[in-house]
Amino acid sequence: MTPEEFRRHGKQVIDWIADYLSNIESFPVRAQVAPGDVRRALPVSPPECGSSFTEILADLDRTLLPGVTHWQHPRFFAYFPSNTSGAAILGDLLSSGLGVQGMLWATSPSCTELETVAVDWLAELLGLPRHFRTDATGGGVIQDSASSASLLATLAALSRATGGVTAHAGITGRHTLYVSSETHSSLEKAARIVGLGADNVRKVPVDPATLAMDATALDRMLATDLADGAIPVMVCATVGTTSTAAIDPVRAIGEVCREREVWLHVDAAYAGVAAVCPELRWVNDGVAEYADSYVTNPHKWLLTNFDCSVLWVADRAPLLDAMSIQPEYLRNRATSSGAVIDYRDWQIPLGRRFRALKLWAVMRWYGADGLRDHIRTGAALATEFATWVARDPDFELHEPQVLSLVCLRPRWPELSTGEANDATTRLMESLNASGALYLTHTKVDGRVLLRMAIGSPTTEERHLREAWLRIREEHRKTLADLALERAT
Known part of the structure; x- marks a missing residue:
């Protein structure tokens, strides 16, 4: 494709995306296809001859679009927002156009140094502590997801807990990781990957009212495990759990971790970006004083398209000890000088995209005021929706309602808990099948709840x-169908 052909077809693609976003409400929210439909509509073998880009776009419309679930739809409420924006899309396009491989500072200085600026800017916008900055003892790095970030935090914590031995000799003895029943499953996966094993992932009880981790119970478990000869590696506190957006008491957990000399990782994948609003910085209470690592996802609620997750560490040394390997073919004068950051030592893969461009473009385009307005709008809409639920005698609002997530339970008179759960699931599946909206569910205290995750920039009252x-x-x-079924 020549530059002139790229210019012509690129305009077609930009027009296609602009039309798609303009008309997104006309689509059913969830893909209306059965398993295998899309594959059967595509040729079995690759084409022998090339096609025009007009034909490619036509196939996108005809074959692929029916199988797309529209995450940017204003009635997409199923999962936490996965926002995009014009600024982020264009930033991503620039990254693709430059085609930078940013594994080392030497392979593209701007790729590395813009990232250091972008993550430092974001840390400042969120009110994170000075030691998380890249010009301090710690620093930030853009990952593909919070799952990868939590894996890296686990590796760094393991390195610190063993004095760096595990990076060379492997794991010997019993090492433990502490989560709650509400913690994201990626932490158990991290334990499996690094070799701790799922059996050494300790589930700390939660407060039944708030579903937040019980810091006193954590302290008791740590004391017991230490007495039994275990080496506690890491505690993960969550700010905004996937199920109900519960917020663990980071300060109380941090005090326990400080006393027991255990790494504290804070998973704020969804809720952390809310701290761009000063009045919402309570979500990160205790982070500045106690967190050894912290992750949040601009690609969820901060208008930056997937993938863009930022991990900060208070001290970069354990992370580099765990991850840094120096093969001859990567040695260069800049790295040897110690004056640069090589982000390949801050992640699992060697190669990395120029992701900072889209985050930088979003912060430049919206500014702090625009980002705060977006967060405040989503939170206000959720609060309004929660008041409707609370006033309706046919529904029960799960409390506390946090930020932009609302969890609710339909009431089913005369049904057992199991029957009520089946009825709620049936209701949800019927709503989702209609294409008019998309919800997901969770289960709290054995009862199925519906989740309404609000936060898309296109969602209005x-x-x-x-x-x-x-x-x-x-x-x-x-209710009417169930009554009829019981009667017959």
Whole structure:
């Protein structure tokens, strides 16, 4: 493809994306295909001759678009937001156009140094501590996801807990990692990958009212495990759990970790970016004083398209001890000088994209005021939706309602818990099948709840009113169907 052909077809693609985003409400939210439909619609073998880009776009419309679930749809409420924006898309396009491989500072200085600036800017916007900056003892790095970030935190914590021995000699003895029942599954996966094993992932009880980790119970478990000869590696506190957006008491957990000399990792994948608003910085209470590592995802609620997750460490040394390997073919004068950051030592793979461009573009385009306005709008819409649920006698609001997530439970008179769970699931599946909105569920205390995750920049109050009307109508319909089924 010549530069002139690229210019012509690139304009076609930009127009396609702009039209798609303009007309996104016309699509059913969830893909309306059955397993295998998309594959069967595609040729079995690759083409012998090339196609025009016009033909490629036509196949996108005809074959692929029906199998797309529209994450940018204003009535997509299923998972935490996975926002994109024009600024992020264009930043990503520039990254693709430059085609930089940023594994070392030497392979593209701007790729590395823009990232150091972008993560330092974001740390400042979130009110994170000075030692998380790249010009201090720690630093930040863009990862593909919070799962990878938590894996790296686990490796760094393991390196510190063993004095760096595990990086060379492997794991000997019993090493333990502490989570709650609400912690993301990626932490157990991290334990498996680094060799701790799932059996050494210790589940700390939670407060039944808030679903937040019980710091006193954590202290007791650590004391017991230490007495039994275990080496505690890391505790993960969550700020905004996937299930209900519960927030662990980071300060209380941090005090326990400090006393027991255990690494504290804070997983704030969803909720951390809310701290761009000064009035919401309570979500990170205790992080500055106690967190050894911290992750949040701009690609969730901060208008930066996937993938863009930022991991900060208070002290970079354990991470570099765990990850740094110096083969001859990567040696260069800049690295040897010690004056540069080589981000290949801050991640699992060697290669890395120029992800900082899209995060930088978002912060430049929106500014702090624009980002705060976006977060405040999502949180305000969720609060409004929660008031509708709380006032309706046919529904129960799960409390506390946190930030932009609302969890609710339809009431099912005369049904057992198991029957009520089946009815709630049936209601949700019917709503999702309609294509009018998309919800997911969770389970708390044995009861199935519906999750309404709000935060798309395209979502307005009218979309919530439409969704609430459909939820209530489907509840009444399901109640009537159940009564008929019981009668027959």
